Amino acid sequence: MDRTYTHIAFLVVPNATLLDITGPYEAFSLAAQCLQSHTGKPNTTYVLHTLSIDKNRIVRTSSGLCLQCESSIKSLDYQIDTLFIPGIPENLEDMVSPKILSWIKQQAVKVRRICSICTGAFILAEASILNNRRVATHWKLCDKLAKDYPSLDVDRESIFVKDGHVYTSAGVSSGIDLALALIEEDYGRTLALEVARELVVYLKRPGNQAQFSVTLKHQDSDYKPIQDIKDWLPEHLKERITVEQLAEQALMSPRNFARVFAKETGITPAKYIEKLRLETACRFLTETQLTLETIADECGLITINNMRRLFLKYLKITPSDYRKCFRAQI
Missing domain, CATH: 1.10.10.60 (Homeodomain-like)
Structure with missing residues (x-):
């Protein structure tokens, strides 16, 4: 039986927040493992990819820990289904180069879903992907996002927001909430619950739950x-x-x-x-x-x-x- 692959790609930009990548990555990885034991869906699974922005596949994250990416954006040989853009903690004005923004913009019209974690929303905004959309980001930077990109409808409360095929999320841990929601979209509540159990987290916090008390x-x-x-x-x-x-x-x-x-x-x-x-x-x-x-x-x-x-x-x-x-x- 032919197997269907859903390609989930994470763009690993220099100085990215590590948990923005590893949190949702682990959720999808566990989902792929769980799918192997689901007799009802033996022919479909997630395949995960980490992409560097150039041929140097070793990328230093904001915590100092380096990630070795599978490949770079220049060597894609598959169609990305869901693209994740992580955030960076500082120097938002010097996020990524115009060439990378152009690549992200090109991918946004090809992929089924494009997602940002935390300050990754600034990267999507700079790539003009969030124009006239409702969006979320870390609560500390909501005002800055709204000021820098006036066409955005910034939701200052929500953990994550879906607007069309574009998903934006708040602080770093919200990447896991978003990943669980996407898994539930794809395969239903049962698989999402199984993954949540493995991660020892809630099945989901509704996207419109407040970021903090x-x-x-x-x-x-x-x-x-x-x-x-x-x-x-x-x-x-x-x-x-x-x-x-x-x-x-x-x-x-x-x-x-x-x-x-x-x-x-x-x-x-x-x-x-x-x-x-x-x-x-x-x-x-x-x-x-x-x-x-x-x-x-x-x-x-x-x-x-x-x-x-x-x-x-x-x-x-x-x-x-x-x-x-x-x-x-x-």
């Missing part, structure tokens, strides 16, 4: 009254919380409290509490056996319908589906 995003305030309120909130989410109540605790007027809180955290008190309740509900859904009714009550959302609306607003997924996704864990 609300407490990390809205960092600790140096102003003690506000920090005290932030420390108090997680233990009292079940209660009815008002700005007036918080202002009284902080010994401020409601108007002044709201102004100071927004200045210190970058978010209004109401929005902060809303996101904190959402984050807490996510944790209950994945770490406990509590019913949806109980979780809604414990988080101060009162009803399942309120919780459902909150999940759809921020995560574009229902609480039940979120629980199903995240319970596929080891």
Whole structure:
């Protein structure tokens, strides 16, 4: 029986972030191994390739570890199905040469999927592949990406984003999330789950899950009254919380409290509490056996319908589906 090969290629640029390459590479490698044991799909598999940008196939990554690539972009003898572009941690203005950008642009119209990890989005943007698309990158560089490439719709929250055949992802570990999502696209949930088990990770974090928690995003305030309120909130989410109540605790007027809180955290008190309740509900859904009714009550959302609306607003997924996704864990 003829075997069908799906060629997954990783462009290894000098100073690339190592995990941008090895994370998704390992996921696809395990998928190829798992496919060998799936009697229903004995004639199809992934084949992985690492490509250097010139004939020197040994490439130094940002961590100092060198990778020996299989070949260079000048010696391709197969059709790339999925092309991965890793990020580099520094010197974004001096990313890759115009010739390499031209090669990437040529490949973008040939491949079935083209993907970037972390700051690899800047390389795709420079190659004009992301024009007028919704994209993701590392949270620290979202503003820079949006400023440098105004035609892009930069999603500052998502772990990864699919826009047509172009996939962009956030920080380095999100490359594994993206790879698992692509494996699921190709072969279904069963294989993706098997790979996740081997990697000892969640089956998938939805692409639109926030890159990091609300407490990390809205960092600790140096102003003690506000920090005290932030420390108090997680233990009292079940209660009815008002700005007036918080202002009284902080010994401020409601108007002044709201102004100071927004200045210190970058978010209004109401929005902060809303996101904190959402984050807490996510944790209950994945770490406990509590019913949806109980979780809604414990988080101060009162009803399942309120919780459902909150999940759809921020995560574009229902609480039940979120629980199903995240319970596929080891």
